[in-house]
Each structure stands twice: as structure tokens, then as C-alpha cells.
Amino acid sequence: MEKLTCALLVDDDQTNNYLNKLLLSRLQVTDKLLVALNGQEALALVEEHCRDASPSCPALILLDVKMPVMNGFEFLEAYAQLTLPRKHAIIIVMLTTSLHPQDMERVQKLQVDGFLSKPLTKEKVEGILETYFNRHL
């Protein structure tokens, strides 16, 4: 399978990041993996790597909801304001535990490609690749 050039994990939970990194590297999904501990860090990384369609611009962003400083919703709102060259090519999938009905409404209003419940598993990763990148492990 042709690997993705780059993926971005956004989660304040270091253990979860460790486990997801482990899973993605074992499944050989991506060449490069960026990690951000909150929305603000993620936004900085996106602005830095995607300004001129470089290979280090993440093709997939896995976004947690509850985070300090800037949470997932706030990230999506800020991201919507950005003007990036190949923005449509960036896939954002939200990863979360259970959603409060209130949050559910909010998610539907924001532009997000997918929505998955934690934890991330091999099957879920396969699903993402098939759905958004037409690739198979």
C-alpha cells in the first residue's frame, strides 16, 4: 500500500498518542507522523507545513475533542478561517469517547469529514483509508 505522506495526531492524552502512534506505525500507514497536544499546537503545525503544499502537510488529521488551551471544536472553527492551497485534500476525522447530545449538534455544524469513537483500532484505521484515500492495507 502506498503510505500517506503525513498524518497529524491531535490529543492531549500522551498515552493515547503513544498507543495510536504504535498502531499507525505497525500498520505502516504514513511516512511522517506529527503530534500536537492541543488545538493551538495543531493549528500552528498546519499553518507551518501546509502553506505551500509540501509533503509534510498532513493528509489526515485525527482530532480529539476535549483538550486544554484549544479544544477540537475551537480548532475546527479556527481551521475553517484558514486559506490553504490544497485544503480540500486534508481529511479531518474526529476521535472521541461518547458525545454529549449538545456536542453532537455542534459537530454537525462544523466541517469535519468523519467521526469515530475511541479507541482507535486496526479496523477503524482500515475504514478511514478505504473511505477517504481508497487504499487498502
Place this chain on the structure above:
Amino acid sequence: MAEPEMTVAALLREKEELLLRLQEAEDLISAVRTGAVDALAIQGADGPRIFTLEGADQGYRTLIEQMNEGAMLLSQEGMILYGNAALAELLQQGLEDIIGTNFAAFVPADFQPSWQAIWAKGWSIGKSKGELPLRTLAGQLLPLSLSANVLQFNGGLVLACILTDLSAHHEIKAIRALVAEQNIEISRQQQALKIQEAAQQRVEQAAAEVSRLLEGIPQIAWTANSEGVSTYFNRRWFDYTGRTADQLEQAWWRDYQHPADRDAAAARWQQSLETGHVFEAEFRLLDHTGTYRWMLNRALPSYNERGELMQWIGTCTDIHEQKMTQVRIDQAQKQLQENNAQLQRANIDLDNFIYTASHDLKAPISNIEGLLHALLEELPSADDSSPSAQPVAALLTMMQDSVDRFKRTLDHLTEVTKLQKEYAAPTAWLPLSATIQDVCLDLAPLIQELGVQLEVEITDCPAVLFSEKNLRSVVYNLLSNALKYRAPDRVPHVRIWCQTTDDFLILSVQDNGLGLNLATHQHKLFAMFERFHTHVEGSGIGLYMVKKIMENAGGRIEVQSEVGVGSLFSAYFRRQYI
């Protein structure tokens, strides 16, 4: 002849003679009029004619002279032979100008025929009557009634006439009519006065009666007139205010009312005065000790038989104690509402807490699970049967069990929070029997496996207005519990039936299972995560959910149980009528 030789002396002599005769004539007339002579000789063409007043003495003549009617004697030629003073007055001329003239000269031309008729009739049958006007010297017409009689006068016949002034008669008639009219008016007024007096008397009697009654009642009582001016207070008023009866002043309400209440009360009073509607106001009234007490003031208008508002009769009832009690109740109620609101907030907080806790616990537990799996990958393969690997594998299995139980608990918690959110879940009219049959069908394999004797008597269970999911949950929990907590030494016997009361539909599920000691466990039976038996699978959430569902829907759950005999659970569904 001597004529041409008539001398001045002769002419003087003739004049002397004529003057003498005139004098004689005047004297004669005067004598006749005053009755000084009884007879009169008038020199006519064929010798002197003697006129006497036959049978008339001086008294009669005086009477005739004195009377108000005009009187006259007419000769057969129509000449006035005699007239009294009243006649002269009527015709407004001296008698000397009247006597000797023809009466017809005084009758206006238009009435000559009338006069002729009276005249002719008088002479022909001896008497006649009629009305006609005469013309006075000044030209006025004078209405007269004339009655004529033929009399024997000195051997000849004369027509004696009496003339009555009809204008006076008319006037009298008019005056009489006026008097009569005034009399009627006076008697009418007298009648009205009498009625008024009677009415006044009745009013006074009524007022006296009202006062007498009002003195007898235990409340303050008062009356006011239709303008709203106080007219009476009973003894209670003076006892209450400490005023004496002679200090009755008009501004009484305002003086004793609490400043915060008086305007509203006055406005209501004004409104009642304008509309005639019952007056009712509550206000604090100052008593003689200087304390304000709550009063209920009510007044009804009193009407007379003509529907006129006569007076207002009012009472002032001391409602201080009730009012104070009401205030305390209101305060307690307010406190209760506040507590309730606080409880609701606490409930919401608790829901949010459960949600957040279960949510926040999910992440670390799934991390632990993930780490556990990562660890498994790192360890030698599971089929490694080396002695050192065995205890590690067992430990890892136990860790996985713990993780699973942790996750299950979190799921149940999530269920509970969902239940809270479904407080206002959509409801429908559901036949209870259908739900029971569905649940029995779901549990059929277990029922068959255990050989349960199931008795279902639900043919006459009415429909209930309930959330479908919740109804199923209640029935499922009760029935599966009955199976779950069976006694191992008996054939399980489960009975399901319905009862109805006015307020509730009661679904009962009875088993012959293990039973519970309610004396020690009742309060924990429906609590979250409480379990009394460890030998069977259970989360400790089922009965908690059932209780919550029933209570949220205005019902309840009851239990009867005996250890070693069995349990009876009854779900009370509040009945609603379409």
C-alpha cells in the same frame, strides 16, 4: 195769530215753563227710582197715563236697585221704561240716557234677530230666555244672559227683563276651574307627601332594624349612603379603634388603614360606588393599641322596592390570623419551591457529573486496555507454555476482566444518564399485554430451559400512556429478575397479572424464588449498583432503572418478599384518561 207777534217775553216765558217741566220730570224719575212715589202720571197725546209699581213697596225697589243683575221694564214699543243702577253700570251710561230709549239700540246688528226672537217669544208666551251681547257706549260687547217676563203694569203690559253679566259668570267659571285644578294638584301633593312620609318611615324602620341587627354581630359593621358617606358604625368599631361615638368623622377609613393598603382599598370602594358591585378589600386596620391587624372588608348595596340603591351595609372581619398563616404557608411554599429548584439543579449537576465522569473515565480505561494489548504483543506468544509465562498470562487475563467490568459499569452509568434525559420521552397508548407477550417471547429460550411454569393473566390489562422503550424495560427487568433469582431447589413458578384502581394500573410479577429480607434490604433494593446475590450475572442497575422510570412517569414500584418463599413486585402505572 199771536205767533208772529211772539215776543221775547213770550219766548222767555216758554223757556221758563220748559225748564220747570224738565225739573219736574227729573224729580219724578228720582222719586220713582228711590221709591218716593208709587205712581207716575205721564202726559201722553191722549191724556196723562198713570204708571204705578203695582204691589211693590220701597223695600223691593231697594232690593232691585241693590242687586248685581241689570233689571229693566220694556214697553210694548221696546222703550226702556225703567232700569236699575246695575243696568246703567253694565251699559256704562247714566240711567237718564238709557230710560226712554229703545232697548234694541243697544243690541249689535248681528244679534238683532236673536233679540227679535227673544222679544217675540216673550210677548207671545209670556216668558223667554236667551243670551246676547250688548254694545256699551265705549263700543265693547258685553255678553249677557237675558230673561224676560211679561208683567201687568198699571193696567198695561210690559216686558220685565233681568240681565246677567255673563263675562263675570265666565270669569267665575274660569276661576272655579282653576280652583278645582289647584285643588286636585293640592290633593295630589298631599297624597305624594303621605307616600313619602310612609316611605321615609319605612326607610327609618329598615335602618333601625339594620342597626339593631348590626349591633348583634361579632364583626365590625357599618353602613354608608349611596354617595359612600359613612352613616353608621356598630359598637365593635368603637371598641376596636378606641374612638367614642361622638368622634365619628368622615375620613375614617384613611385614618386607620395601613398606608400601604389605603389607596388600593379606596380605589375599590370608589369602583363599587360607581358600579354598584359588591365591595371587597383586604387591608390592615389600626386598633386602639396601635397595632395593625388584617381585615376583610365587604359591603353589599341595599336597594328599595323601586330598585334604587339606598345604602351600603358592610362588615369588617378580622382575618389577621388566617393572613399570617397564609403568609407562613406562602413562605414555606416559596422555601419549598427554592428547595425544589435547588434539588433540580443538584439533579442536573449529578447527571452532568455522571456523564462527565463516565466520559472522562472511558479514555484512561481504553488506554489501559490499549496498553494491555500492546503488552500482549510484546510478550512471548500466548501458547508459550513455559512456567514463567503461565502466571503472566493469568495476570493479564484478570486485568482484561477488570477492564471489561470497568467498561460495563461505565456503560450502565451512561444508560442511567440517558434515562434521565428521556424524562420527557415521547409516549403512546400501549397495550400492556402486547409488551408482556413480546418480553416472554424474548425470554422463551430461558423459560424453556428452566422449565418455568409461567402464568400470564393479562387479557384485561388496559392500555397505558407510556414510552415504549421504558415500558419494555420495566417488564423485561421484572420478568428476567423473577427468572434470575429463582430458588435452585424448586421448579420456578412465575405469575403475571394486572389490577386496576381509579388512579393506577398495577402490573404484578410474582415468583417463588429466593426472596429478600426486606427488613434489612428494602432501602437498598432500588438503589444504584446494589446487588444481593453474587451467584448470578447482574449489574445492580435494573431495579434502579425500573424505579426511576416508574417515578418519572408519576407511578411507583412496590415489593413484597419473604426469604425462601418468593417475591412480588408491583409496578403502579398512573392511569390517564383521554
